[in-house]
Amino acid sequence: MPQQPTWVPILKKVTAGVIVLVMVYGLYSIIRPASRQDLPQGVPVPRKAAAKTAALPEKNIAPPLQPGQTRPGTRPGTLIVQPFQPGPPKEISSKYRVPSHRDDARITRTDDGRLIFEQSINLARQLHDKDIPAEEDIQILDAILGYYRMMNKSNPVAGENFEVINSLMGKNKQSIVVFPTNHPDLDENGNLLDRWGTPYFFHALSATLLDIQSAGPDRQRGSADDLKLGYELPEPD
Amino acid sequence: MAINRNFNIKVSRRRFLGRSALGSLALGGLPQTLNHLGLMNAAADEVTLTDYKALVCVFLRGGCDMNNFLIPRGTNPQANRYTNNRGIVAIPNGSTSADGDDTIPLSAHNGDDFGFHPSLNKMAAMFNSGELSMLANCGNLSEVVTRANYQTATLPVQLFSHSDQVTQWMAGSQPDKPFSSGWGGRIAKNFGTEANNLNPQGKSSMLITVSGTSDFLSSPGGSVPQYAVSDNGAISVAGYGANYQNAITAANKYKNNNNGKRLAAFEDVMLHRHKHILEEGYNTVVRRARANEGIIGESLATATATGVDFDGIFPDTDLGRELKMVAQLIAGRNCLGNNRQIFFVDQGGFDTHQDINADLPVLLTQLDDAIGAFNEAMKQLAANDSDFDYNDVIGFQASDFNRTWTPNGSSFASSGTDHAWGTNAFLFGGPVNGGQIFGNIPQLQIGGADDVPSGSRGRWIPTTAVEQYSAVLAKWLGVPPVDIDTIFPNLSRFSDPFDISASGPNLDLIDFLA
Numbered sequence: 244m245p246q247q248p249t250w251v252p253i254l255k256k257v258t259a260g261v262i263v264l265v266m267v268y269g270l271y272s273i274i275r276p277a278s279r280q281d282l283p284q285g286v287p288v289p290r291k292a293a294a295k296t297a298a299l300p301e302k303n304i305a306p307p308l309q310p311g312q313t314r315p316g317t318r319p320g321t322l323i324v325q326p327f328q329p330g331p332p333k334e335i336s337s338k339y340r341v342p343s344h345r346d347d348a349r350i351t352r353t354d355d356g357r358l359i360f361e362q363s364i365n366l367a368r369q370l371h372d373k374d375i376p377a378e379e380d381i382q383i384l385d386a387i388l389g390y391y392r393m394m395n396k397s398n399p400v401a402g403e404n405f406e407v408i409n410s411l412m413g414k415n416k417q418s419i420v421v422f423p424t425n426h427p428d429l430d431e432n433g434n435l436l437d438r439w440g441t442p443y444f445f446h447a448l449s450a451t452l453l454d455i456q457s458a459g460p461d462r463q464r465g466s467a468d469d470l471k472l473g474y475e476l477p478e479p480d
Numbered sequence: 481m482a483i484n485r486n487f488n489i490k491v492s493r494r495r496f497l498g499r500s501a502l503g504s505l506a507l508g509g510l511p512q513t514l515n516h517l518g519l520m521n522a523a524a525d526e527v528t529l530t531d532y533k534a535l536v537c538v539f540l541r542g543g544c545d546m547n548n549f550l551i552p553r554g555t556n557p558q559a560n561r562y563t564n565n566r567g568i569v570a571i572p573n574g575s576t577s578a579d580g581d582d583t584i585p586l587s588a589h590n591g592d593d594f595g596f597h598p599s600l601n602k603m604a605a606m607f608n609s610g611e612l613s614m615l616a617n618c619g620n621l622s623e624v625v626t627r628a629n630y631q632t633a634t635l636p637v638q639l640f641s642h643s644d645q646v647t648q649w650m651a652g653s654q655p656d657k658p659f660s661s662g663w664g665g666r667i668a669k670n671f672g673t674e675a676n677n678l679n680p681q682g683k684s685s686m687l688i689t690v691s692g693t694s695d696f697l698s699s700p701g702g703s704v705p706q707y708a709v710s711d712n713g714a715i716s717v718a719g720y721g722a723n724y725q726n727a728i729t730a731a732n733k734y735k736n737n738n739n740g741k742r743l744a745a746f747e748d749v750m751l752h753r754h755k756h757i758l759e760e761g762y763n764t765v766v767r768r769a770r771a772n773e774g775i776i777g778e779s780l781a782t783a784t785a786t787g788v789d790f791d792g793i794f795p796d797t798d799l800g801r802e803l804k805m806v807a808q809l810i811a812g813r814n815c816l817g818n819n820r821q822i823f824f825v826d827q828g829g830f831d832t833h834q835d836i837n838a839d840l841p842v843l844l845t846q847l848d849d850a851i852g853a854f855n856e857a858m859k860q861l862a863a864n865d866s867d868f869d870y871n872d873v874i875g876f877q878a879s880d881f882n883r884t885w886t887p888n889g890s891s892f893a894s895s896g897t898d899h900a901w902g903t904n905a906f907l908f909g910g911p912v913n914g915g916q917i918f919g920n921i922p923q924l925q926i927g928g929a930d931d932v933p934s935g936s937r938g939r940w941i942p943t944t945a946v947e948q949y950s951a952v953l954a955k956w957l958g959v960p961p962v963d964i965d966t967i968f969p970n971l972s973r974f975s976d977p978f979d980i981s982a983s984g985p986n987l988d989l990i991d992f993l994a
Contacts, residue, residue, distance in 0.1 A: 402640040402884075402899050403935050444888070446833065447899060449643035465834030465894040476643055 350419075357413050363390040363421035371428055371438040377457070380438060381470055384455050387411060387421050394419045397450040404442045405433035407453075437470075448476050530867065534810055534821040535957050536875040537664065537696055538799075538851070539649075542831030543642070543880040545569075545840060545897050546904035547924075549600070550614055550917070553583045554593040558924045565926065565938065568895050569836050569887045571597060589917040599844035602852025603906070610914035611855060613989060617902040617922045617930070618949050619881065619942030620648040622656040623973050627941060630933050640899040640939075642831070645880045650696035652968050653946035663950050664822045665699030665706070666967045667959055671820060678958055683775050683817040688809060689824040690802040696824050706824075707772065709809070711801035716773075717746070779812030786811050788860045799827040799850040807857040810873060811865065820957055830879065833888065836896040851875070855908060871910030871994045876953055878946075879903055885924060885931075885938020901932065902940035905949065911956060911994040918986050919944040945970075948977035948987055956990045 399410030411422035459468035559575035574581030583595025606612035636655030638644035652663030687706035697706035794804035802825040882903035889895035922930035
C-alpha cells in the first residue's frame with residue numbers, strides 16, 4: 244500500500260476547520276442582532292441597538308416657527324421661512340431677501356436717526372429754477388411725493404401746506420427726509436411757496452393721490468392761470 | 481366686450497358685473513305682468529307689510545361746508561367769532577360784527593341762537609316744526625381724541641383725504657381697519673340670517689342705491705347684493721329699444737322679428753347653468769337682474785296708483801330725481817316685500833375749495849328742495865295709503881368731512897374753504913326728535929379746545945363718532961341690541977349712544993316708540 248503524502252492529513256484538517264468556521268459564521272449571521280440597515284421599514288431596532296442610537300440630548304432645539312416667521316438657517320446666509328400654507332419650513336437663499344431702505348445706497352442715515360433720500364433732496368433744489376418752465380415745478384413736487392410714497396406707502400396725512408412739507412422734511416413714521424429743511428422757498432410758517440410767492444395747495448384725494456396746485460402769476464386760486472396736476476377721483480359707477 | 485357678436489349686444493361683461501353684482505332695474509313703462517318672458521319672474525302676489533321701516537342715506541360728496549349750514553347768529557356767544565373768522569365766506573348773521581342777517585332763525589337750542597343758511601327755507605321749516613334735527617360735530621374716529629391727546633392718539637387713516645374719509649363714513653367708521661363692508665350692508669346681512677330675518681317675504685334686495693355702487697350698501701363678502709336703480713330709466717340690456725319695445729309685444733310676448741328672437745335666445749342662454757364659477761356668476765347676475773325688473777316695474781305702478789303726484793312734488797335735479805325714485809319705491813314697498821329697506825342717494829359738488837359764495841347757495845338750494853319734497857311726499861303717502869305711516873321712514877345725511885373755519889383767500893368771488901374734520905349732520909322724518917341740535921357744539925375758535933392742534937385754519941376734532949350716530953339709526957331700523965356691536969365693532973370705544981341721561985353723549989335722536 245502506497246503511503247499518503249504527509250500534507251494530505253493536514254489538508255483534511257484544514258478543510259474541515261474551514262467548513263466548521265463557515266458553518267459557525269453562517270449560524271451566527273442568522274442569530275446575531277440585526278443592524279438598522281438589515282431591518283425592513285417599520286421594524287423597531289432591538290433594544291440594545293436602540294440604546295446606541297438613542298436621541299441626542301434635547302438642547303438648542305428651537306421652537307417650531309409660526310406661519311410667516313423666519314429664523315437663520317443652518318448654513319450661513321440662508322433663512323428658514325415658515326410659509327402661511329401648511330407644510331415644512333423652507334430654506335431660502337439670502338440673495339432673495341428683499342432689502343430694507345436701510346440697505347438702499349440712495350439713503351443716508353444721519354446721527355439723529357433720519358434717513359435722507361439724496362435723490363429727492365437734489366430734485367427739490369431744482370424747484371423754481373428760472374431755466375425750467377413753471378409747469379415742471381408741479382411735476383418736481385409730484386416726483387418728490389412719489390419718493391415719499393415709495394418709502395411710506397401713502398401720502399402725508401395733512402390738511403395744510405406746511406403739514407405736508409413737514410412730513411416731507413422728516414416728520415413721518417420712517418423719519419424719511421425727501422425735502423430739504425433749508426429750502427429757500429419756505430416761508431416763516433413752513434409753507435412752500437410757488438415761484439410767485441403763493442403757498443401751494445395740496446388737495447388730498449386719497450392715500451395715493453395728492454393733487455398739487457399753484458395759484459399762478461395772478462396769485463389767486465381758482466383763476467384761469469392756475470397750475471395743477473389735474474388728479475381727480477373717478478366718479479362712482 | 482360683446483357677449484356674443486351675433487347678438488350684437490353692447491354691454492361689457494366687466495362693466496355689467498362692476499355694477500356691484502346688481503340687478504339693473506327697469507322703471508316705469510314695463511309691462512306689468514311678465515309671465516311670458518323666460519327670465520322674468522311671474523309677478524308674485526303683493527304682500528301687505530304691516531311693519532315697515534326704511535332708512536334713506538343722503539350723502540353729500542366732497543365735504544359739505546357745514547359751518548355755513550348751521551350758523552351761530554344774533555345773540556349766540558359764538559356769533560361774532562363766526563363773522564370775524566369766516567371772513568369773506570361768512571353769511572351775515574345778525575351779530576354785532578355782521579352787516580345784516582341773512583340766516584333763517586331756528587328755534588333756540590338750549591337758549592343759544594342758531595340759524596340755517598338762507599338757501600334752506602324748507603329744511604328750516606322742518607326743523608322748526610319738529611321734523612328735522614341736527615347732530616353737531618360728528619366724524620370718523622378710531623378712539624376718543626381730544627386736543628390734549630391728539631399727538632399720541634390713533635387718528636383715522638388718511639385724515640383729510642376724500643376717498644378714505646368717505647369710505648370710513650360708509651363703513652360706520654372703523655378707520656383703523658381696511659374697508660370690508662358698509663354698515664348698511666352689514667345690517668342687511670344681519671337681517672338675512674335665519675335668526676334675525678325680518679324680511680321673510682322679500683322679493684328684492686334690502687339694499688337699493690339710486691346713485692350707483694355704494695360702499696355704504698356693500699355687504700360682507702357680497703352676501704346681500706345691492707340693487708342699482710337709475711333715476712331716469714332702466715339700465716337695460718342694450719339693443720332692444722327702450723323698455724324692450726323692439727322685442728316685446730304689448731301682450732308681453734316675444735316679437736316675431738330679429739330683436740324678439742334674439743332676446744328669447746339671449747334669455748335662454750342666460751338660463752343655462754355653468755360649471756365654471758365665473759360663467760355661472762355672470763349668468764346669475766343677469767338672471768337676478770332680469771327677474772327683478774318686473775318686481776320694480778310693479779312697484780312703480782303701485783306708487784302711481786297711490787295718487788301721490790311724485791312728478792309734481794319733486795324738483796328736476798339730480799338729487800330730486802333720486803329721492804323721487806326712493807319715494808316711489810317706498811310707495812310700492814308691498815311689491816318689494818321687504819319689511820326693512822335701506823336706500824342710498826347722493827349729491828356731489830360740495831368740495832368747495834373755490835367759489836364757495838357762488839356754488840354753495842346753489843347746492844344747498846337743490847338739497848333743500850329735494851329734502852323738502854321728499855318730506856312732503858312721505859306725508860302725502862301717509863294720507864293716501866292707510867298702511868303707511870309718516871313714522872316709517874328716516875332720512876339721514878352724511879358727508880366726507882366739514883371744511884375749514886377760515887377761508888383760503890380774500891376774494892369774495894374765488895375764495896373757498898378746505899378739508900377739515902368734525903362736521904354737522906341732519907336727520908329727518910317722523911320718528912326723529914326734531915327741532916334740536918344733538919351732540920356737542922364745538923368751540924368755534926382757532927386754537928380753541930376743539931381745534932386740531934396742528935394747523936391754523938380751524939378743523940374741529942369730532943366729539944361724536946360716526947359709530948354712535950349710525951348705531952342709533954341701526955337700532956331704530958330694528959337691529960337687535962345684541963347685534964349692535966357686530967355691526968359697529970368699535971362702538972365700545974365711545975360712550976354709550978343709547979344713554980340719554982344728562983351725563984350721556986346727547987344722542988337722543990329718535991323716538992323709538994313713534
